[in-house]
Amino acid sequence: MMPRWIGLLLGCCLLLLPPLALAHKPSDSYLTLTVQGQTVQGRWDIALRDLDNALLLDADGNGQLTWGEIKVRERDIGSYALARLALSAGGQACGLQPRDMLIDHHTDGAYAVLMFNARCAQPPTGLGIGYRLFADLDTLHKGLVQVVNDGAIATAILGLEHPEEVLELQGKSLLSVLGDFMLEGVWHIWRGVDHALFLIALLLPASWVASGRGWQPVGSVRPVLVELLRIVTAFTAAHAITLSLATFKLISLPGAVVEIGIAITILLTALNNLYPVVQRRLWLVAFVFGLIHGFGFANVLVGMALPPAHLAVALAGFNIGIECGQLALVLLVLPVLYLYRRERGFKSAALYGGSIAIGAFAIVWVWQRSAPLLA
Structure with a gap:
């Protein structure tokens, strides 16, 4: 009989399969x-x-x-x-x-x-x-x-x-504007699956601790929650900074460069899961890479010529929605990772197998997004 963790893992993967072909700026x-x-x-x-x-x-x-x-x-x-x-x-x-x-x-x-x-x-x-x-x-x-x-x-x-x-x-x-953009922020996470996979790549090692060049299961839930809080907070703060700066047109990067950069951050995070060069302060990695992802989120708001009050409320709602979308991913993935972290074969399937799959998608996205610039 199939172990329960395999069924849960497959269920999480199936939820992400439909939008994988749209791992770029949503249309x-x-x-x-x-x-x-x-x-x-x-x-x-x-x-x-x-x-x-x-x-x-x-x-x-x-x-x-x-x-x-x-x-x-x-x-x-x-x-x-x-x-x-x-x-x-x-x-x-x-x-x-x-x-x-x-x-x-x-x-x-x-x-x-x-x-x-x-x-x-x-x-x-x-x-x-x-x-x-x-x-x-x-x-x-x-x-x-x-x-x-x-x-x-x-x-x-x-x-x-x-x-x-x-x-x-x-x-x-303004309350209706807030609600509209909160919903759009949630959908932006689930439609822009590259952002979701980046967050999952950061979460995958949360139930293990680096030991040498590998990973060992954590002993209790407390270090998992502490590490998770650091990572999510760092990623949230980073993308909120660049999202705000880009939305108010204080800083700008070409969309093609941002999309390539996002794919590279996913690839590097997946590789670090396979061979943990950065073993501590993963929150710092989340922060640095989150700055790049913030530019990817900004495209939605930059294209709308909203007046300042509406733009500020839309920005706040969009940020809140993104966080709600991220929280949904955390609640989906983390319990499975923690509860089955000691099960035979689970680390190989979830941490290593998941990171290899995410890294493979990232390589394809880097190639796809770079090709027009190299033509």
Whole structure:
């Protein structure tokens, strides 16, 4: 009969398998709607890499999109996107009319900027939004929406599981903004599986203590909890620092460099589990590497032009959500590691096997993320 720890270990792995293919910045678009009477002016920033996946924009297949390849497909891009967006006021649809298409650069790459107008039958008091972009291709894609009306701001995060919302034009309360971004922070951990695997790699040796170039089981739960508290606190503090600095645009790094750096931190952490060079003060490793991960978290908020009060609340909510997502991972993984730390074969399967698997994924991600820069 299968030992119970094997079943628990397999269950934890199965929870992580579905999103492994998305171990990069989660797919987001940024939609800004400005209401002026019966007219709504729209700006929609959509990543070219996502549009290429849907429409095969790279005509020559060389892996690099040119302005010529994009320009010749401008009408297709506009038709594809606007067919997956619906606006309404008072239960009546607002007709969408495309205008221009531009190109802009975010920290994670180039975006098509679709400019359009919508004409409503009457001046809206609440704007209904139906969002289904990439719903058939990427179930984790999110649309980060803000509606601007005479200085008032309302925000929403839409996707497959929440495709519609009516935003009141007097604006959204700061408490609602806090709740929205707390939820997005939780999902960001679970969608951006590279962050989750980094945290798991840090947690894997928590129930063992370094001895020579190997690991021995700890004698009690207290040192496990102390070490865990240090690691999680250090990682939290570090990514909160760079997340805040990047969100308020005090410091910036290219998205491609950040993504490669995140993959390298995962690889180095996994290797240290296999051959513990850093045996003490793992919290310091978590802090240094957490600074890099903070830039990866920041992409969500940097792309939204929120006013200072909303941005501060969104940042706080996003941080809280990330911590809740991390806590969920800790509660999932740590009890299994501690309870079965002395079981025969468990260390080999969990600590060494888990670290080898995580390291293998990290090597693939380093290669995938470096390839465009080397082309």
